[in-house]
Amino acid sequence: MTARIGVITFPGTLDDVDAARAVRIAGAHAVELWHADDDLSGVDAVIVPGGFSYGDYLRAGAIARFAPMMGAVMAAAERGTPILGICNGFQVLCEAGLLPGALTRNENLHFICRDQWLRVDSTATAWSSRYEPGAEILIPLKSGEGRYVADERTLDELEGQGRVVFRYAGDNPNGSMRAIAGIASANGRTVGLMPHPEHATEALTGPSDDGLGLFYSALDAVLADA
Numbered sequence: 001m002t003a004r005i006g007v008i009t010f011p012g013t014l015d016d017v018d019a020a021r022a023v024r025i026a027g028a029h030a031v032e033l034w035h036a037d038d039d040l041s042g043v044d045a046v047i048v049p050g051g052f053s054y055g056d057y058l059r060a061g062a063i064a065r066f067a068p069m070m071g072a073v074m075a076a077a078e079r080g081t082p083i084l085g086i087c088n089g090f091q092v093l094c095e096a097g098l099l100p101g102a103l104t105r106n107e108n109l110h111f112i113c114r115d116q117w118l119r120v121d122s123t124a125t126a127w128s129s130r131y132e133p134g135a136e137i138l139i140p141l142k143s144g145e146g147r148y149v150a151d152e153r154t155l156d157e158l159e160g161q162g163r164v165v166f167r168y169a170g171d172n173p174n175g176s177m178r179a180i181a182g183i184a185s186a187n188g189r190t191v192g193l194m195p196h197p198e199h200a201t202e203a204l205t206g207p208s209d210d211g212l213g214l215f216y217s218a219l220d221a222v223l224a225d226a
Helices: 017-023 066-078 086-093 151-158 212-225
Strands: 004-007 029-034 043-046 082-084 102-104 113-119 136-143 147-149 164-168 179-186 190-193
Touching: 004 017, 004 086, 004 151, 004 212, 017 029, 017 212, 043 066, 043 212, 066 082, 082 086, 086 102, 086 190, 113 179, 147 179, 164 190
Parallel strands: 004 029, 004 043, 043 082, 082 190
Antiparallel strands: 102 147, 113 136, 113 164, 164 179, 179 190
């Protein structure tokens, strides 16, 4: 069985091609999904990639959340389909209510573009099972609105339920509450993170190939469901 992983393109999406390439490197079939359609074409998992959907007008991810394709994604998430939101995709998933909290302007109000160490805090998700607990991975970070915020009750729930998947290691580049870089839904099937694992799939072109673990994890989840 060859897993089919859909990658959505919105107006302003930048990293759909790299996400699709990461899917293929991991050994799956990448399926292009268009924002104006409402059919997931039978994919086994979905990636909402990074960029500036709709130019980040109004608020990052706020317009894309209402795209017809996102209606299909929300229904798929309810069925337990693995969903990954990267950077702007993370913002879209939060706006859609698939993940709690929000992403706001970086604490220093500057756009950040750097290779960033992350610590894997949870391996109990569809997108992190290939990592060792506590592993540190090097992943590019590039965002202006990457500061994760939520109320204290939500933060405590995320911590208590083991839903903080990735945390910034060393310094906290954007002021995210509790240094949170990525979180999961209650069932562990939907994950959002601000750094870009699709840019860390080959040692030749990225700072590492540490990002492949997310895509291999998704393949494991899909095969387990087959």
